[in-house]
Each structure stands twice: as C-alpha cells, then as structure tokens.
Amino acid sequence: MPNEHGQITEEDMKAPQGMIRLVMEDMRDGELEIIADFHQGHKPRIAIEAAQTLQEYSEHIYTLWDDQGNNISLED
Numbered sequence: 001m002p003n004e005h006g007q008i009t010e011e012d013m014k015a016p017q018g019m020i021r022l023v024m025e026d027m028r029d030g031e032l033e034i035i036a037d038f039h040q041g042h043k044p045r046i047a048i049e050a051a052q053t054l055q056e057y058s059e060h061i062y063t064l065w066d067d068q069g070n071n072i073s074l075e076d
Contacts, residue, residue: 008023013069014067025062027059
C-alpha cells in the first residue's frame with residue numbers, strides 16, 4: 001500500500017502471487033505509479049510498447065516485478 005504521502009514503497013513492487021506488476025516512473029518528478037498486474041505472458045510488454053507510442057508517456061521508465069519483488073528484465 002502507498003505510504004502516508006501516497007508514494008509506493010519497496011513492498012508495493014511485489015506483484016500478487018503468480019502475476020507480474022508493471023510500474024511506471026514519471027521522469028518529470030520521479031513519482032512511481034503501479035500501472036497494472038498481469039498474469040505471466042507477453043501482455044505487460046504490449047502495454048509498455050503501447051504507452052511508449054503516446055507522447056505523454058514516451059519518456060517514462062517502465063519496470064516489471066514478480067511476486068517476490070524481483071525486477072524482471074524487459075529483454076527476457
């Protein structure tokens with residue numbers, strides 16, 4: 001859960017059991033935002049590719065996290 005300032009914490013990076021969590025970092029202010037949780041598969045990458053085509057979101061950083069809180073490489 002976000003902390004009292006509305007910021008997501010390290011514990012928030014953990015996706016629900018058996019899922020992948022997509023997190024976006026806004027490069028204007030460094031804010032992190034949970035975008036969605038996905039079942040294993042290619043859909044998170046489709047969402048990232050779609051977001052990067054939109055000018056408003058093209059400069060943001062997107063990361064994927066597993067249910068143990070481990071960062072998943074986008075190249076895998």
